[in-house]
Amino acid sequence: MLVANASKIEGWDVAARMCVGDKDGMASLNLSVNSVSSSLLPVLESSTSVQPGSAYFAQTEVPLRRLDSWVAEELTESDGAIAVKVDVQGFEDAVLQGAEKVLDQIVALELEMSLTALYEGAPSFIELYAKVEALGFSCVGLYPGFTDRATYRMLQVDGLFAKV
Numbered sequence: 001m002l003v004a005n006a007s008k009i010e011g012w013d014v015a016a017r018m019c020v021g022d023k024d025g026m027a028s029l030n031l032s033v034n035s036v037s038s039s040l041l042p043v044l045e046s047s048t049s050v051q052p053g054s055a056y057f058a059q060t061e062v063p064l065r066r067l068d069s070w071v072a073e074e075l076t077e078s079d080g081a082i083a084v085k086v087d088v089q090g091f092e093d094a095v096l097q098g099a100e101k102v103l104d105q106i107v108a109l110e111l112e113m114s115l116t117a118l119y120e121g122a123p124s125f126i127e128l129y130a131k132v133e134a135l136g137f138s139c140v141g142l143y144p145g146f147t148d149r150a151t152y153r154m155l156q157v158d159g160l161f162a163k164v
Contacts, residue, residue, distance in 0.1 A: 015074070018063040020088065022097035027064040030056040039089030040064075041119040050148045050155065054118075066098035071105070083108040090114065090122025096131060109137055109161045112145060116155050129159065137161035 006012040019027055019040060032038045034053030047054045082105045086095050092111050113125045138161060145156035
């Protein structure tokens with residue numbers, strides 16, 4: 001459906017299915033029951049206890065690409081500025097590491113940021129926020145994300161950052 005919808009909009013292209021991280025190669029993607037919680041990282045009980053659908057049921061091998069090597073192959077300087085939405089279930093730090101060569105082209109960055117540990121090895125909100133600021137971005141908005149409906153505790157937010 002995404003490919004069909006994007007084909008109706010001039011200038012929109014849909015990239016091949018892949019994971020984005022800090023190296024090029026292959027990786028094992030943990031598949032969750034609800035699909036939106038699938039991750040390259042192990043899920044923690046803090047996630048599955050709130051959302052049982054975040055539990056994994058299988059793994060599959062997937063292509064893994066650095067954002068900067070993908071951009072070098074697929075985009076040209078004339079394509080202009082880049083906006084990036086990163087929703088990778090705890091793998092945000094690896095995505096940023098793999099984007100070092102294109103950071104100067106990225107003008108807007110949206111990240112899903114955890115307020116509590118949900119994936120093993122994922123950066124904390126504070127660590128990720130500090131890293132993004134150190135890369136030259138300023139926070140322009142924080143938006144509610146994954147919330148524990150039983151306790152009303154917000155577990156994730158979406159952070160919108162821009163070079164201003």
